[in-house]
Amino acid sequence: MGTISATLIRAGRRFLSSLPALFGVLVFTFLLMRVLPGDPAVFFASGPSAGKEEIEIVRKQLGLDRSLPEQLGIYLYDVGRGNLGRSMMTGQPVARDLRQRLPASLELTLTALVIALIAAVPLGVLAALRPNSLIDHGVRLFCSLGVCVPTFVSGLLLIYVFYYLLGLAPDPTGRIDIFASVPPARTGFLMVDFLLAGDFEGWWAAARQLMLPALTMALFVIAPLARITRASMLVSLGSDFVRTARSIGLSRWQIVVTYALRNAMLPVITIAGIVFSTMLGANVLVEKVFSWPGVASYALDALLVSDYAPVQGFVLLMASIFVVVNLLVDVLYGIADPRATVA
Amino acid sequence: MYPVISRHLISASAVLLSVTLIAPAAHAQSRAETLRYVTAATVNTLDPNIPGSTREAFALSMSSYDRLVSFGRKQLNGRWVFDLDTINGELAESFSISPDGLKLTFKLRPDAKFHDGSPVTAEDVKWSLDRCVTAPVLGKAQLLTGSMTSADQFKVIDPLTFEVTLPRPDKLALPNLATVYPIIINSKLAKSHATPEDPWALSWLKENEAGSGAYVVETFKPGEQAIAKRNEAWNRGSSDKPASFKRLIIQSVPEPATRANLVERGDADLVIDLQASDVQALEAKGKLKVISTPQYNAVTFISMNNKIPPFDNVNVRRAVAAALPYDDMFKAALFGRGAPLFGASWADGKPPSGGYPIPQPVKLDLEKARAYLKEAGVPEGFATTFSFNVGQASTAEPMAALVKESLEKIGIKVDIQKLPDAQMSTSINEKKLPFFTEGIVAWLPSTDYFYRNFYTGTQRWNYSSTDNAELERIAQAARFEPDKAKYEAEGKELNAIHFEQMFQVPLWQPAQDAVMAAKLDGYVYQFTRQVDYRNLSRK
Numbered sequence: 109m110g111t112i113s114a115t116l117i118r119a120g121r122r123f124l125s126s127l128p129a130l131f132g133v134l135v136f137t138f139l140l141m142r143v144l145p146g147d148p149a150v151f152f153a154s155g156p157s158a159g160k161e162e163i164e165i166v167r168k169q170l171g172l173d174r175s176l177p178e179q180l181g182i183y184l185y186d187v188g189r190g191n192l193g194r195s196m197m198t199g200q201p202v203a204r205d206l207r208q209r210l211p212a213s214l215e216l217t218l219t220a221l222v223i224a225l226i227a228a229v230p231l232g233v234l235a236a237l238r239p240n241s242l243i244d245h246g247v248r249l250f251c252s253l254g255v256c257v258p259t260f261v262s263g264l265l266l267i268y269v270f271y272y273l274l275g276l277a278p279d280p281t282g283r284i285d286i287f288a289s290v291p292p293a294r295t296g297f298l299m300v301d302f303l304l305a306g307d308f309e310g311w312w313a314a315a316r317q318l319m320l321p322a323l324t325m326a327l328f329v330i331a332p333l334a335r336i337t338r339a340s341m342l343v344s345l346g347s348d349f350v351r352t353a354r355s356i357g358l359s360r361w362q363i364v365v366t367y368a369l370r371n372a373m374l375p376v377i378t379i380a381g382i383v384f385s386t387m388l389g390a391n392v393l394v395e396k397v398f399s400w401p402g403v404a405s406y407a408l409d410a411l412l413v414s415d416y417a418p419v420q421g422f423v424l425l426m427a428s429i430f431v432v433v434n435l436l437v438d439v440l441y442g443i444a445d446p447r448a449t450v451a
Numbered sequence: 452m453y454p455v456i457s458r459h460l461i462s463a464s465a466v467l468l469s470v471t472l473i474a475p476a477a478h479a480q481s482r483a484e485t486l487r488y489v490t491a492a493t494v495n496t497l498d499p500n501i502p503g504s505t506r507e508a509f510a511l512s513m514s515s516y517d518r519l520v521s522f523g524r525k526q527l528n529g530r531w532v533f534d535l536d537t538i539n540g541e542l543a544e545s546f547s548i549s550p551d552g553l554k555l556t557f558k559l560r561p562d563a564k565f566h567d568g569s570p571v572t573a574e575d576v577k578w579s580l581d582r583c584v585t586a587p588v589l590g591k592a593q594l595l596t597g598s599m600t601s602a603d604q605f606k607v608i609d610p611l612t613f614e615v616t617l618p619r620p621d622k623l624a625l626p627n628l629a630t631v632y633p634i635i636i637n638s639k640l641a642k643s644h645a646t647p648e649d650p651w652a653l654s655w656l657k658e659n660e661a662g663s664g665a666y667v668v669e670t671f672k673p674g675e676q677a678i679a680k681r682n683e684a685w686n687r688g689s690s691d692k693p694a695s696f697k698r699l700i701i702q703s704v705p706e707p708a709t710r711a712n713l714v715e716r717g718d719a720d721l722v723i724d725l726q727a728s729d730v731q732a733l734e735a736k737g738k739l740k741v742i743s744t745p746q747y748n749a750v751t752f753i754s755m756n757n758k759i760p761p762f763d764n765v766n767v768r769r770a771v772a773a774a775l776p777y778d779d780m781f782k783a784a785l786f787g788r789g790a791p792l793f794g795a796s797w798a799d800g801k802p803p804s805g806g807y808p809i810p811q812p813v814k815l816d817l818e819k820a821r822a823y824l825k826e827a828g829v830p831e832g833f834a835t836t837f838s839f840n841v842g843q844a845s846t847a848e849p850m851a852a853l854v855k856e857s858l859e860k861i862g863i864k865v866d867i868q869k870l871p872d873a874q875m876s877t878s879i880n881e882k883k884l885p886f887f888t889e890g891i892v893a894w895l896p897s898t899d900y901f902y903r904n905f906y907t908g909t910q911r912w913n914y915s916s917t918d919n920a921e922l923e924r925i926a927q928a929a930r931f932e933p934d935k936a937k938y939e940a941e942g943k944e945l946n947a948i949h950f951e952q953m954f955q956v957p958l959w960q961p962a963q964d965a966v967m968a969a970k971l972d973g974y975v976y977q978f979t980r981q982v983d984y985r986n987l988s989r990k
Contacts, residue, residue, distance in 0.1 A: 146873030147873065147877040150876045150911065161591075165502060166503065197493075197495060197503075197674070198493070199501065199657055205673075264708055267708075279716070280709055281489070281704050286676065396705045399703065399705060401674060405705065409674075411871075412842075412871055414871075414874070
């Protein structure tokens, strides 16, 4: 009980101390967008007959005719009320766009991370158990390949093989077959919503749709996870407590999994947290290749056309997620290493 | 406990089994009656009038809304294209123009109904057109080009008769009413969603459709997809029956290679924005139908800002025009897919036609280019930048490299600048770019329209910042010229000035490559450069 409440207090304190950083991100992104060359009013008033007047109309609509401090004030006030502005690109409120798209990105990233962890941790452990053996080199080769092939290449390759040539995968266009019906949106996570609706066929269809993009992303992040597992397992296996365990004749499985691996997990969790946050924002290529309606491709499209509100909303969202993931990693530390909670 | 579970399991698996057995048949049937169109772009509003509307939004609105009139179609070099000179009634059963050309009278179809079942009346037409010229919408600037600027010009005669009064006879008035913006909206429905701040229901109509068109929008997810079902009561098509496809799916698929895969595997029926290399590969395989139509209302230029030195010197512009590697550019950028606007030979140096654009008598001739540079007083050449936007990189990038290489030979050092789309449009609008490539498109492609919009004034579309009093005078005169022969003569004069002054270099009209399932029929190249879904059917 004591440890749980201590964890909670620590998490709360961490969260509060991250608020100034979030505010800084907010103001910085706002200014950055305005400094970038490119006038959204000109871009969006680009019908074949749009002249000066149309540009002015759009500028006024966007509030860009006001002074910068005034714009910032309005923006902060709006964000305070939970209004992130409206996207010119989709014509929707940014908050709604992000709310609809975030589950898509989260679902994809989480699945990819789970696949990556399932593959990376055993690979890392195997490599660490037989350093410089054939297995170790094999793992190294696999990791290097995964990391040096850009995600859009591996993505297109997977599509080519599994969709185009073999016809095993469904067409790579978003989260669900366009002809299938969508379950009532409860969480936004299709894998969950289908289960809640009791539609197992739909669940399977959505899972199939999810496989290729998740695999593409996982391939890319297996390398850092496997390498860090290997390195920290090597340290663990060479340490005194493992030698002691060996000397008192514990089973090999117990030595490796219970003692060495658990102690080696800390850095892996840290890296997994970082990898997750990065993946969420940086998986834009995967989202593009698979027409995945996620937040990253949304932000990129907005950036290209100088659509301020979505980019600002996206950065704010990413910063918040980073804060939350770091908190989560903190809590996981406590589970992996009880000493962390006391500190 | 256990029996309960197993009973559940049995019924669940029974349901699952029956679903799996029935689903494919139903799926196949609905698939055949569905048109699945994939595109890189996205529908971002259901009302095409909203500033910022995408071309996909225009295309969907052509199917969800009716207009008073619509363009017919004609054959151009064996391919169907829209025909500016044939105007058919859409919501109008018939229409007439008064002898003095000042009054357009429209008789509405008595059987036309909005999607909610209420009849289309002249009141709705008046409200919709009033909105078009009064509200802060895109239609305003468009209808201005047809001399329609004020709500006073629109009059309801009786519930089925509507009249437009013009300040002067204007041949573009009627075609304007067939363009994207003057949609006829269910005014009662729209008004019920209007607010004091938003009397024209702009924000409601952006997300809700209140039309009478061939398709009823069912699902609209900006950035992902729009799905529409057929309006069974619609009879405004040329053959007086509803559209052929029961369902219409417009889906955003950003990756061009994926779009190519989808259409090749038969999972998508139609795509018009593939990369030229993919189109060529698919055409070679011969499984799909590829219709390549040169976009006859569009032009790609290499533009020079006539106000920025050294391009203010006509001989520098001529030197550039003589130093461009036209054939190589055409092959590298478009894979030869389009209609070239170079390499013509004009008998006795005069333009053979008053149309626009026409092939120019320009070709790669470095000797001549050097001579022009000498004449311009810069025999050593100069340094400049050549800009293009990221969105056009697939064609502009190879082109830019060739321009750089070729101009280097006559001493012009070119620095290639690749700009994000918004930045490019801003720089063009502010007239800051000396040398760049861009394209133009006109919905109502007539010679005077091109010259008035793209060669006069200070607005964005005057890429070359042309300021030529004579050109402006002739173009304005041609605007209201009723006599066809005189109009043609004026067009020739304009073309002669253009070539003489070499404001910018027209390169080509890129082809629109529509790649579709072999059984798809009825594709027509439209003024919107998009697909009109109502035309299509499956054989």
